[in-house]
Structures are given as C-alpha cells and as structure tokens.
Amino acid sequence: MYVHTGSNLGQVEGAETFIWQIEGTSAVTVEGQEYKLGPADIMLVRAGQKYEATRPSGSIALICYQDATRKAKLFPSN
DSSP, rough: OEEEEEEEEOOOOTTTEEEEEEOOOOOOOOOEEEEOTTTOOOEEEEOOOOOOEEEEEEEEEEEEEEHHHHHHSOOOOO
C-alpha cells in the first residue's frame, strides 16, 4: 500500500491495483492509455496490467492491492 506524492510504476500479475485519489490530481497511464484522476476518484487496474501513476507536489493517492483469486471467492460469478 502506498500513500504519497511522486510517481510509481506497477504491474502485479496476481493482484488488482486500486488507486484512490485523496487530494490533488494524478495522471495514470494503463497499457498506453492516459487517465486523469481528481479528488475522490477511484481507479481499478486489472491484474497483470502495467501502469504508471504520477502525482504532482501536494497530491496524495492511496494505492493498494487485492488478490484477484480471493476476490473471486467472495464474489462468485455464478
């Protein structure tokens, strides 16, 4: 889990990545597509997708990971 300004690269094969923009803005690029996040925006990066998130000074985002297989047990598709 991250809570900070700056930038980070990520790609987690077995887990989904959630980005919650708390203050300020973030620019998030997922598989070549750029997205802009503002306060209270939440983004899901699917397991295995490569992403880069950049936050200017004064911006805060919470980034956490969830094991996709554990989620499937809680929310079965049947």
